[in-house]
Amino acid sequence: AQSVTQPDIHITVSEGASLELRCNYSYGATPYLFWYVQSPGQGLQLLLKYFSGDTLVQGIKGFEAEFKRSQSSFNLRKPSVHWSDAAEYFCAVSNAGNNRKLIWGLGTSLAVNP
Amino acid sequence: KAGVTQTPRYLIKTRGQQVTLSCSPISGHRSVSWYQQTPGQGLQFLFEYFSETQRNKGNFPGRFSGRQFSNSRSEMNVSTLELGDSALYLCASSLGQGSNQPQHFGDGTRLSIL
Numbered sequence: 001a002q003s004v005t006q007p008d009i010h011i012t013v014s015e016g017a018s019l020e021l022r023c024n025y026s027y028g029a030t031p032y033l034f035w036y037v038q039s040p041g042q043g044l045q046l047l048l049k050y051f052s053g054d055t056l057v058q059g060i061k062g063f064e065a066e067f068k069r070s071q072s073s074f075n076l077r078k079p080s081v082h083w084s085d086a087a088e089y090f091c092a093v094s095n096a097g098n099n100r101k102l103i104w105g106l107g108t109s110l111a112v113n114p
Numbered sequence: 115k116a117g118v119t120q121t122p123r124y125l126i127k128t129r130g131q132q133v134t135l136s137c138s139p140i141s142g143h144r145s146v147s148w149y150q151q152t153p154g155q156g157l158q159f160l161f162e163y164f165s166e167t168q169r170n171k172g173n174f175p176g177r178f179s180g181r182q183f184s185n186s187r188s189e190m191n192v193s194t195l196e197l198g199d200s201a202l203y204l205c206a207s208s209l210g211q212g213s214n215q216p217q218h219f220g221d222g223t224r225l226s227i228l
Contacts, residue, residue: 046218090156100170
């Protein structure tokens with residue numbers, strides 16, 4: 001069955017520290033991969049996406065993610081975290097084509113210590 | 115330009131009632147998708163509309179229905195409300211239907227069932 005796993009439910013980092021949020025997926029075909037961020041009381045904002053090509057993708061707010069097919073992973077990274085990055089982060093996978101049906105991970109809650 | 119607008123932001127209903135939620139997509143966007151977000155189940159896809167036609171559907175009972183109007187605005191209806199329907203309902207719009215079309219989310223409607 002298709003699924004997305006975010007192993008870390010909650011992560012706390014200090015401001016200025018580096019960050020890596022893990023995402024593993026199970027998908028039969030070549031997936032489209034996404035990372036979204038959700039601030040309290042708000043909807044989701046797309047951070048970055050991977051469709052094909054270069055496996056290291058750059059997103060907004062200084063985030064990047066690397067697609068590793070052999071490990072079925074799409075981990076999100078940021079070299080230096082800011083207090084405003086505290087939020088919920090979601091990884092999602094979709095099939096290519098018009099029959100879009102996003103499958104979501106349960107999210108990782110990020111807290112940032114000053 | 116204006117983002118995705120969902121109304122109302124908050125709604126309280128009792129079991130057995132029905133409810134209609136509204137979503138106005140970004141101008142020019144023709145695809146509207148609906149998601150249910152709960153702490154236990156995370157984000158789950160409800161359905162997607164494109165050009166006034168339901169193109170894709172998740173695994174929800176028939177009590178959940180939707181429609182899209184000629185101006186791309188969409189409504190979602192839930193009948194015979196149950197306690198388990200308490201959730202944040204998110205709407206997302208995109209230019210087209212394809213999986214490579216990034217989705218832009220509204221801030222959601224928080225539905226509470228008493």
